[in-house]
Structure formats: C-alpha cells, structure tokens
Amino acid sequence: MNAEVRAIKTPAEQALSAAFAAARGKLPGSGVVTALRDEAFHRFDAHGLPHRRVEEWKYTDLRALMREAKPLAEPAARTGVVTGLADVEAGRVAIVNGRYEPGWSNFNASDAGITLSELFAFAAEEKTYRLGDVPGKDDIAFWLNTAFMTGGVALRVKKNARQPVHIAHVFAGNSAAAMYPRCVVIVEPGAQLTLIESFEGPASLDYQVNSVLELVIGDQARVDHIKIGSDGEAALRLSTLGVTVGAKSAYNDFVFTTGGGIVRNQTFVRFSGEGTDASIGGATLARNRQHVDNTLVIEHAAGGCTSRERFRSVLDGQSHGIFQGKIIVNPHAQKTDAKMASHALLLSDEAEADNKPELEIFADDVQCGHGATAGALDSALKFYLMSRGIPEKQAEALLIQAFIGEAIEEIAHEGIREAIMQSAINWLGARG
Amino acid sequence: MAFLEVKNLHVEVEDKKILNGLTLSVEKGQVAAIMGPNGSGKSTLAYVLAGKDNYKVTEGDVLLNGESILEMAPDERAARGVFLAFQYPVEVPGVATMTFLRTALNAQRKKRGEPEVSTPEFMKLVRDTASRLGISQEMLRRAVNVGFSGGEKKRNEILQMAVLQPELAVLDETDSGLDIDALKIVADGVNRLRSPARSIVVITHYQRLLNYIVPDVVHVLAKGRVVKSGGKELALELEAKGYTQFQGEAA
Numbered sequence: 001m002n003a004e005v006r007a008i009k010t011p012a013e014q015a016l017s018a019a020f021a022a023a024r025g026k027l028p029g030s031g032v033v034t035a036l037r038d039e040a041f042h043r044f045d046a047h048g049l050p051h052r053r054v055e056e057w058k059y060t061d062l063r064a065l066m067r068e069a070k071p072l073a074e075p076a077a078r079t080g081v082v083t084g085l086a087d088v089e090a091g092r093v094a095i096v097n098g099r100y101e102p103g104w105s106n107f108n109a110s111d112a113g114i115t116l117s118e119l120f121a122f123a124a125e126e127k128t129y130r131l132g133d134v135p136g137k138d139d140i141a142f143w144l145n146t147a148f149m150t151g152g153v154a155l156r157v158k159k160n161a162r163q164p165v166h167i168a169h170v171f172a173g174n175s176a177a178a179m180y181p182r183c184v185v186i187v188e189p190g191a192q193l194t195l196i197e198s199f200e201g202p203a204s205l206d207y208q209v210n211s212v213l214e215l216v217i218g219d220q221a222r223v224d225h226i227k228i229g230s231d232g233e234a235a236l237r238l239s240t241l242g243v244t245v246g247a248k249s250a251y252n253d254f255v256f257t258t259g260g261g262i263v264r265n266q267t268f269v270r271f272s273g274e275g276t277d278a279s280i281g282g283a284t285l286a287r288n289r290q291h292v293d294n295t296l297v298i299e300h301a302a303g304g305c306t307s308r309e310r311f312r313s314v315l316d317g318q319s320h321g322i323f324q325g326k327i328i329v330n331p332h333a334q335k336t337d338a339k340m341a342s343h344a345l346l347l348s349d350e351a352e353a354d355n356k357p358e359l360e361i362f363a364d365d366v367q368c369g370h371g372a373t374a375g376a377l378d379s380a381l382k383f384y385l386m387s388r389g390i391p392e393k394q395a396e397a398l399l400i401q402a403f404i405g406e407a408i409e410e411i412a413h414e415g416i417r418e419a420i421m422q423s424a425i426n427w428l429g430a431r432g
Numbered sequence: 433m434a435f436l437e438v439k440n441l442h443v444e445v446e447d448k449k450i451l452n453g454l455t456l457s458v459e460k461g462q463v464a465a466i467m468g469p470n471g472s473g474k475s476t477l478a479y480v481l482a483g484k485d486n487y488k489v490t491e492g493d494v495l496l497n498g499e500s501i502l503e504m505a506p507d508e509r510a511a512r513g514v515f516l517a518f519q520y521p522v523e524v525p526g527v528a529t530m531t532f533l534r535t536a537l538n539a540q541r542k543k544r545g546e547p548e549v550s551t552p553e554f555m556k557l558v559r560d561t562a563s564r565l566g567i568s569q570e571m572l573r574r575a576v577n578v579g580f581s582g583g584e585k586k587r588n589e590i591l592q593m594a595v596l597q598p599e600l601a602v603l604d605e606t607d608s609g610l611d612i613d614a615l616k617i618v619a620d621g622v623n624r625l626r627s628p629a630r631s632i633v634v635i636t637h638y639q640r641l642l643n644y645i646v647p648d649v650v651h652v653l654a655k656g657r658v659v660k661s662g663g664k665e666l667a668l669e670l671e672a673k674g675y676t677q678f679q680g681e682a683a
C-alpha cells in the first residue's frame with residue numbers, strides 16, 4: 001500500500017493521469033525506458049503538482065498556475081525552419097513538438113568530434129549511461145518529463161569537437177499542446193563545447209513545455225551553456241538542467257529569458273571533482289503578467305571549486321521575477337569559494353521580485369556569500385542623463401540596458417552575446 | 433532683457449524653505465559668480481535651474497531668453513542650452529563615456545531640429561577637448577565617472593560642457609575637492625568656453641576659483657536671496673571679511 005493522504009486532484013492532475021494511462025503503451029522507448037516512466041509517474045502521482053507549501057516551488061505554485069494539462073503534441077511537419085539565432089553559426093539540432101526532426105535541423109554530421117543519436121536509440125544502445133541519473137532527478141517537474149518524454153537527442157562530444165551546438169526547441173502545433181523533450185549531452189574529458197538551447201513558439205497559443213537536459217561534463221573540459229527562452233507570452237515552460245562537472249573544468253552557464261507566460265528555469269549543478277571554476281548567471285526581462293522563476297541548486301560535492309552565481313532581472317508591468325539560489329557545500333568540500341548575487345530592477349509599482357538565497361555549508365574552510373537587491377531605477381542617475389539632454393525614456397533605456405548588460409557581458413561567445421544584447425535592446429525598444 | 437532672469441524665486445525642499453525671493457539676472461556673455469555661506473541656497477538654485485525633481489517652486493519664475501523654463505523637463509532645458517556641472521557627478525555603471533556624450537549631443541540636436549553629429553567630427557571634438565583637460569583615451573572608454581577620482585569627475589563635467597556647448601552653464605562648486613593643478617586645468621577649460629554667446633554662472637564658496645575664472649559680476653547669496661551684488665572686488669572683500677556681515681541682513 002502506498003496511499004498518501006493529499007488534496008483532491010486538480011483538473012490538471014487528473015488530465016495528466018488520464019494522459020499517462022492513455023499514452024503509456026504508445027510512448028517511445030523499450031523496457032528500461034518504460035520502467036523509468038512508470039516509476040516517475042508513480043512518484044509524481046503520489047505528490048501531485050507542486051504548490052506554495054513545497055518550499056522549492058514556493059513562488060511558482062503550479063497547482064494554481066497550471067489550470068489544465070494540454071494533450072501531447074502531435075509530430076510536426078517533416079521539414080521546417082528554426083527562426084531563432086539564425087545568424088549564430090552552430091550545428092543546429094531541432095527538437096520540434098518534443099521530437100528530434102532532422103528535416104528542421106542543420107547539423108553537420110561530418111564533425112567527427114560530435115556524435116548525435118536520437119534519444120531512444122541512444123537509451124537502447126548505450127548501456128553504460130543511466131538515463132535520468134543527474135542532479136535534479138528528485139524534482140517533480142523532472143518526474144513529469146521522465147513519464148512523458150516524447151523525444152530528443154543524445155550528443156557525445158569528444159576532444160576534437162569544434163562547432164558550437166544549438167539545440168532549438170520549437171513548438172509548431174496549430175493548437176495548444178504539451179511537449180516533453182529530453183536531451184543528453186556528454187562532454188568527454190578534455191573536450192570543449194559551446195551549447196545553446198533555445199525555446200520558441202507562437203505568441204497566441206498557450207502551449208506547454210517541460211524540458212530536461214542532462215549534461216555530463218568530464219575532467220579538464222570546458223562547457224559554455226546558454227539557454228534562451230523566447231517562447232510566446234501565453235506559453236508555460238518548465239525547463240530543468242541537471243549537470244555534473246568533473247575535476248579541473250570550466251563551466252559557464254547563462255539563462256536568458258524574455259518570452260513565456262509562466263517560465264521556470266531550474267538548474268541543478270553538482271561539482272564532482274576538485275579544481276573546477278563555474279560561472280552561473282542569467283538575465284530576465286519580463287513585462288505584462290509574465291512570471292519567470294530562476295531556481296538554482298548548486299552542490300559543491302568536491303573541494304577547491306569556485307562558483308559565481310549572478311542573476312539580474314528587469315521587471316515591468318505586473319510581471320513577477322523569482323530567483324532562488326541554494327548553494328550546498330558538502331562536509332569534505334573544503335576550500336570552496338562560492339558567491340551568489342541577484343539583482344532585480346523594478347520598472348513599475350506592480351512588478352514583483354522575490355529573492356531567496358540559501359547557503360547550506362557543512363565544511364569549515366570555505367568562502368561563501370550572497371547578496372540580493374531589488375529596487376527602482378536610480379533617480380539621481382536618471383536626472384544626470386536627462387540634464388544632459390537625453391529624454392526620459394531614452395535615459396531609462398540606457399540605464400536598463402547598462403544594468404542588464406552587466407549580466408550579458410559574462411557570455412564568452414561573441415555572436416551569442418551580441419544576439420542576446422540585441423534581443424534586450426529590442427525588448428527595451430518595445431517599451432516605447 | 434537678460435538671458436537668464438530669476439524673478440522672486442521661492443523654493444521648498446521637503447517642506448523646508450530654501451530660496452526666499454531670489455532675484456538675479458545674467459547677461460549673454462557674462463560670467464557671474466554666486467558666493468555664499470553653506471546653506472544659503474547656492475546648490476538649490478543650481479538644481480532648480482537644471483530641473484531636478486522634489487524642488488517645489490512656490491512663487492516666482494525663471495526665464496531663459498524670455499521664456500519660463502519651470503515647466504520644462506530637464507532634457508528640454510538642456511536642449512535649450514542649460515548645462516549644470518554637478519558638485520557631485522554621479523557614476524553611471526555600464527554606460528560608456530563616449531556613448532553617453534554622443535547620445536546626449538544627438539538628443540539635443542534632434543530636439544533643436546539639427547542633424548546628428550558626424551562620427552569623425554564628434555571624435556575629433558571629444559579627443560581634442562579631452563586631451564586639453566588631461567582626460568585619457570582610456571578614461572573615455574570607461575563607464576561614465578566609474579572609478580574616476582573626484583578631480584577626474586570634475587574634469588569630465590567640463591568635457592561634457594565643452595562638447596555640448598551650452599548657452600547657460602552653471603558650475604556648482606566645481607572647485608570643491610580640487611588641488612591647485614586640477615583647479616587650473618578646470619578653470620582653463622571654463623575660460624576657453626567664455627564667449628559673447630554664452631552665460632556662465634560660477635557657484636562657489638571660496639574666492640580661490642575666481643582668481644582663475646575672473647567674473648564680470650559677483651552676487652552674494654544669504655538665506656535664499658541675493659543680498660549684495662558687485663564687481664570682482666566683492667569676492668576679495670568676502671575673502672577678507674567673511675560672510676558674517678550678511679548673515680543678519682537677509683533675515
């Protein structure tokens with residue numbers, strides 16, 4: 001018996017149960033995958049959607065925010081075009097409606113440094129890799145993705161890899177539906193990779209995305225991962241990133257969000273080897289009633305690693321920006337150096353920023369700190385600019401751009417940095 | 433009619449009355465010094481001219497070229513030629529000095545219906561002026577005033593003034609915090625901008641600056657109004673006798 005006492009299921013939870021029962025036999029993947037799905041759904045079913053009394057989801061109450069569960073997205077047309085980041089040179093892997101679509105992709109298979117497989121083919125063939133065994137696997141959104149995962153890719157990146165990879169998630173349905181992409185990226189020791197993940201879809205549809213990226217980084221590797229959320233403003237997106245980083249590596253992560261109605265980017269990182277440097281940052285620009293939650297759990301499981309967590313958000317209208325950052329330093333992870341900062345700029349009286357930094361330190365020889373601010377534009381700065389002849393809106397735009405630019409500057413890849421800066425400038429231009 | 437006319441100006445800041453019927457005229461081409469003890473309202477006058485928020489004008493008017501500017505936003509005043517060199521210039525992180533200068537100049541020109549400045553013309557103007565003021569190329573590449581010393585910030589104010597070519601320049605305690613060498617550089621920068629087409633108001637507590645920027649006229653401010661006006665010799669008299677002689681008069 002495993003009956004648990006809990007509230008009556010919401011319509012969304014009921015729909016998810018019905019959808020799982022109906023889809024279970026048809027979802028892709030063989031024995032191992034089916035077992036993973038069953039276990040994950042069972043765990044989800046015992047908990048239900050997270051709500052405000054679940055501490056990790058305190059500010060993103062899915063029980064209230066997710067009114068319904070959309071049906072699983074049908075496969076898209078076999079060919080199509082990804083619109084986002086077209087100017088950035090990269091091997092493009094399109095995941096459309098939650099499935100890998102080679103006809104939408106532009107991936108140079110001749111790069112001997114990177115092998116690409118369809119997710120379920122990889123799961124069947126790759127016996128050494130345990131799908132879903134990454135930080136973040138105990139999260140409720142993660143379980144839902146495992147239960148329903150519709151497709152994706154697995155990439156193995158070797159030392160001789162050269163090109164950046166762009167995994168483009170596209171929703172291309174004609175009516176609102178849900179997609180559950182799962183991707184796996186394994187970066188071998190000594191390899192270097194710039195990995196872009198983007199999300200896009202129509203502005204008018206309230207489609208749902210629940211994505212998971214498993215990222216395994218070997219020793220002495222370098223990975224720059226940039227996630228760009230440009231979903232339509234009616235979309236609900238939950239994106240989980242689970243990362244393990246080996247020893248003496250460099251890991252730079254950046255999450256940029258302008259799109260989506262309800263967005264939660266969750267990033268779970270474990271430093272499993274000593275001497276790694278990481279920079280985990282993000283920038284959010286939200287307006288109207290957008291809700292953007294960036295949640296981090298950083299586990300220093302090995303000593304001598306440095307991590308910097310730096311997030312900035314600009315919140316206009318009635319938008320709601322959330323930053324939750326938890327740094328855990330395990331007992332033997334001595335000489336850890338972790339510093340977290342989160343800054344929110346509120347452009348309207350009705351916008352809301354919530355910052356929740358947490359440090360759980362079990363080692364005694366560490367340097368850890370955090371800082372958080374939320375406030376309006378500095379009126380003294382605005383006056384200074386205006387006194388030189390710069391009109392109010394332009395002065396504000398310059399100051400906002402400067403504020404968010406300080407976060408965006410962290411991105412090493414020039415093309416992506418410029419594309420993101422341009423996107424921020426466009427957002428500011430639309431403010432009028 | 434004088435270029436700047438301040439008429440019976442009464443100003444409150446957070447319910448505290450600071451200016452108390454201040455009347456003042458500055459002609460085109462004139463350099464007027466405004467001196468006075470701490471708390472006499474010198475900086476308030478500067479801020480009210482530039483259009484800072486939270487300064488409540490309860491009575492009186494400020495006319496620029498015959499037109500009231502009190503209802504105008506700061507950027508509009510700037511486009512009409514008002515420039516304030518701040519006593520405490522703020523740091524503007526993330527906005528490069530060159531971008532700032534260019535944005536400001538073009539915004540003013542646009543408002544006046546003039547074409548944007550060409551890049552070579554702009555670069556030459558900034559470089560030449562900067563080098564005279566001892567502002568390095570490296571400083572120009574940095575964010576506005578970020579990491580600048582007090583003296584560098586003041587020099588940067590004069591650079592902005594030289595680039596924007598205002599018709600009314602108000603220098604608010606530009607001498608404060610400057611050593612003698614920096615003071616000479618700043619004064620030289622200001623003197624180069626003396627012109628029959630420009631009015632300059634130099635606000636200062638001490639006479640020292642006026643050795644280098646020699647005023648045409650000196651006004652003494654006490655308790656929010658002008659209590660005495662005279663030639664440049666008035667500054668020397670104040671230096672010798674102090675402000676106490678005026679402290680009672682305004683009451």
